[in-house]
Amino acid sequence: MxxxxxxxxxxxxxxxxxxxxxxxxxxxxxxxxxxxxxxxxxxxxxxxxxxxxxxxxxxxxxxILPTAQDYIALFAAAKKRLDERTEAFNREMTTRYGYCRAAPFLVIDHTIWDGEHGAFLYAQMNLIGYDDWNVLMLAADVRTKELCDIAGHPGTVPAVTEVMTKRVIDWKQRHDLALEAFGVTAMGGQGITREQYEAEQDTLRREIVDNVGWMKPRIISELLRVQG
Structure with missing residues (x-):
């Protein structure tokens, strides 16, 4: 950060x-x-x-900023919750359809979280990629796709990764401008107040979550179109 x-x-x-x-x-x-x-x-x-x-x-x-160990523990707990949600989803769908093997798909994927812009999302926006806002449950095999009528898991979708990377870069630039303006104020100049900076943080965070929510049905529609 x-x-x-x-x-x-x-x-x-x-x-x-x-x-x-x-x-x-x-x-x-x-x-x-x-x-x-x-x-x-x-x-x-x-x-x-x-x-x-x-x-x-x-x-x-x-x-006080979290340490690397704090973040490791945070990610591990979030991954455990995701594994539990995946197991629950598969149990419920198996009860309904007789069989289900679904796996989570991250809209903002691992390459972004693990890359140079990942810290912006988790350290400055307080977002974790394993949480529900960023996850779709998709079929891990053909039988699940056919029985449960859900899109097949594609592994990764380079086009989605490209779009989301560009958006994350834009969000990060907006945050950096707000942070710098707040820094000018903190140094005794004319920038923005702490309240204005925190309001911009909140606005960006909501925009990121809402944008991923907007992407989800479009990703599913495109996968179903391609997979037939």
Whole structure:
């Protein structure tokens, strides 16, 4: 996640845009904790005072960033929930149709989550790809497709991956602009408030979830058309 307060000396003049970007690095503080606003910012009379005025504190939960181990545990728990939902889906469909072997399909797929833009989705948008919003249950074999009347699992769909990658890049750019504007404010300039930044985060998150929801029936329709 992009951060503020990394290896920069704060003077009395307003930092340039390039200097501001230099402060936005995910580096732990001396105590080993990575913070949105680093410890050194709180020691700056102007910036520390401003941050307290807008309601922040150095060790607030929202100012402490999860570690890699935290995310590993988060993903593992989400994957376990998905496995349980898949088993439940197959049990229910087997009860109804006599047989079902379905498997989850991720609309925003693994290549995106594991790639250079994945951290934007999970660290900045608080989204996990294994959760329901991003999952379709599709037939893992021909018998399931025919008996249960659901589209066959294609493995991956390069066209969907391409479309979603472009959209994630666009969403990330919008978030970066909002984060930078908030950073200007945090540094004492004229940008956007914390409330405005968090509102933009919420808007982007809803847009991502809604867009994936919009994609789901279209993916199914296209798979059924191609598979016949």
């Amino acid at each position: 992009a951060m503020f307060g990394r290896r920069t000396t704060f003077g009395t003049k307003q930092p340039s845009f390039s200097e501001l970007k230099e402060t936005m690095r995910p580096t732990p503080d001396a105590d080993g904790v990575t913070r949105v606003f680093s410890k050194e910012l709180w020691d700056d009379p102007k910036i520390g005072k401003f941050l307290r005025e807008v309601g922040f504190a150095p060790d607030d939960a929202r100012n």
